[in-house]
Amino acid sequence: MELRVNVFREAYEYVITNSDRFLEAAKVHLSISVYALLIAIVICVPLGILCAKKQWLTDPIMGLFNSLRVIPSLAVLVIILPIMGTGFAPALVALTILACPPILINTYMGFRGIEPAIIEAASGLGMGERMIMRKIELPLAAPLLLSGIKTSAVEVIASATLAAFIGGGGFGTFIINGLGMYKFSLLLVGALPVALLAILSEIGFSGIERLVTKYQR
Amino acid sequence: MKEAIVFEQVSKTFPKAPKPSVNETSLSIPQGSFVTILGASGSGKTTLLKMVNRIIEPTAGTISVFGKDIRSLPVTELRRSIGYVIQQVGLFPHLTIEQNIATVPDILGWERQKTAERIDYLMKLVHLPENYKKLYPRQLSGGQQQRVGIARAMAGDPAILLMDEPFGAIDAITRKKLQDDFKQIQQELGKTVLFVTHDVEEAMKLGDQMIVMNEGSIQQYDTPLAIMSNPSNSFVSSLIQADDLFQQLHLIRAEDRMIALTNETVTDGVPTIQGSESLKTALQSLLQHNAPYVVVENDKGERLGQITLEQLNLQNGR
Structure with a gap:
């Protein structure tokens, strides 16, 4: 018991005395996660919509991303290593690849799940394609789309820890160092903020989801 | 009398279909009339209807609405001037009843006040309580949803309404009430209505004129009484059971x-x-x-x- 309390106090003291290193790690961790998520959204939302509308695209693209999903996060990071070397960029690429499948698949499902009669009614009333997209399809697909982004966000924040293995920086650095030095307090300096971030993003996205699904309650 | 909708030698053959769904059909619908189209599934009745607002494009022939070829104006503009009601209703689940009804006024850019008055008028017309305005579609029964569907289709005050089996998915008791109410609305406002159904009773009850379709062709186009008492061929006769006295x-x-x-x-x-x-x-x-x-x-x-x-x-x- 004594030991555990000490470990937390040591972790706290480490953060205080090395606040610049801690803040730098936080900055890298957050920015790499946010960039990976944003790039994945920009690529996968339009791609998911396209898959939902063009039947012939569905199988090849969904198949590709579904197989990507099976590869463990660490494996993706390690596979990138010989191709792109170490640092921020390869870590970002690896994380983006990880973030893609949930967003793509949920966008596809969100758009496929819209009753065709709703679209027929909308165009029958004289809405153009773009207006249907903006006023009908996007809002109706939004709940699933957001839950895809939420899954990706949590996954990316957790996996960004592994980015430290290929020199990407972030909270993972503390964990690797802590493991190497056999120092539990340092491990905690990395692990606790990551857990907290993951939980916060889960809560944040759930809140947005609740807002857009108000009509279902 | 002025013609609201005119078909001239209109055909539609779907890709890879062995024969046309609608075959060289000509007909005219007078303004203000309630015309029902009766036929079995696959008879081409829905195809005929959906060509009027270009949900389906004909492969040959011309269709004109109030003397104007429907291809002469942008398709969205054409559709805003024609009401459209379908069996599955197709209300927008994320919008309230009033937002649903306001769809066309919003597209047309009406002032808020005018739209609000129109919504109030239409809700009364289709017998929906005023306090339903803020509800969402899933909170309404099937019959009430279709009342909203009809109000939404009429929001832009179109002269023509196209209806594709609008009461087909509604239970018998509610359906009878909806039929009576809608017939009254049509007579009151003098809208031209083209109404597809596979229900003989509904076609006879609602239509001033009735079109019987089979295999892509019009078998007979006349008043329900004339069709009943003088079916043009054995198909029509058997469809409406003209030899059954009680049915008649x-x-x-x-x-x-x-x-x-x-x-x-x-x-x-x-x-x-x-x-x-x-x-x-x-x-x-x-x-x-x-x-x-x-x-x-x-x-x-x-x-x-x-x-x-x-x-x-x-x-x-x-």
Whole structure:
């Protein structure tokens, strides 16, 4: 018991005395996660919509991303290593690849799940394609789309820890160092903020989801 | 009378289909008429309807609405001027009832005040309580949802309404009420209605004119009474069961067969029925009261005519 309390106090003291290193790690961790998520959204939302509308695209693209999903996060990071070397960029690429499948698949499902009669009614009333997209399809697909982004966000924040293995920086650095030095307090300096971030993003996205699904309650 | 919709040699063959869904069809729909299109599934009746607002594009021929080729203006503009109601209703689940009804006014950029007044008027017209405005579609029953569907289709005050089996998915009791209410709305506002159904009774009851379709061609286009008493071929005859006397009595409206009231007609203590009721009801009334005739009234209680046993014998006195 004594030991555990000490470990937390040591972790706290480490953060205080090395606040610049801690803040730098936080900055890298957050920015790499946010960039990976944003790039994945920009690529996968339009791609998911396209898959939902063009039947012939569905199988090849969904198949590709579904197989990507099976590869463990660490494996993706390690596979990138010989191709792109170490640092921020390869870590970002690896994380983006990880973030893609949930967003793509949920966008596809969100758009496929819209009753065709709703679209027929909308165009029958004289809405153009773009207006249907903006006023009908996007809002109706939004709940699933957001839950895809939420899954990706949590996954990316957790996996960004592994980015430290290929020199990407972030909270993972503390964990690797802590493991190497056999120092539990340092491990905690990395692990606790990551857990907290993951939980916060889960809560944040759930809140947005609740807002857009108000009509279902 | 002015023609609202005119088909000229219109055909539609779907890709890879062995034969056309609609085959070289010409017809005209007069303004203000309620025309029902009756046919089995695969008869081409829905294809015929959906070509008017270009949900389906014909492969040959021209369709014009109020004298104008429907291809002469942008498709969205055409559709905003034609009301469209479908069986699955297709309300927007994420929008409230009033937002649903406001769809076309919003597209047309109406002022808020004008749209709000229009919503109030339409909700009253289709018998929806005012406090439903803020509800979402899933909070309404199927029948109520279709009332919203009709209000939404009429929001831009279109002269023409296209309806694709609008009451097909609604239970029998609610359906009867919706039919009665909608028929009344149509008569009140003088809209031109093209109404697809596979229900013989519904087609006869609602239509001033009725189109019977089979295998992509119009078999007969006439008043329900004329089709019933004089089916043009064996297909029409079997579809409407023209040889079944009870069916006939059930489908013919009293006001279509009644004769004028004569001076010696005593109208005290004589049974009365509504003009929109069927001859079957008239017969029932005659037998129940053991009366020589029944008086036919309109919904305001004014006497329109009478029906005796002679009018119920459909084989004579056409």
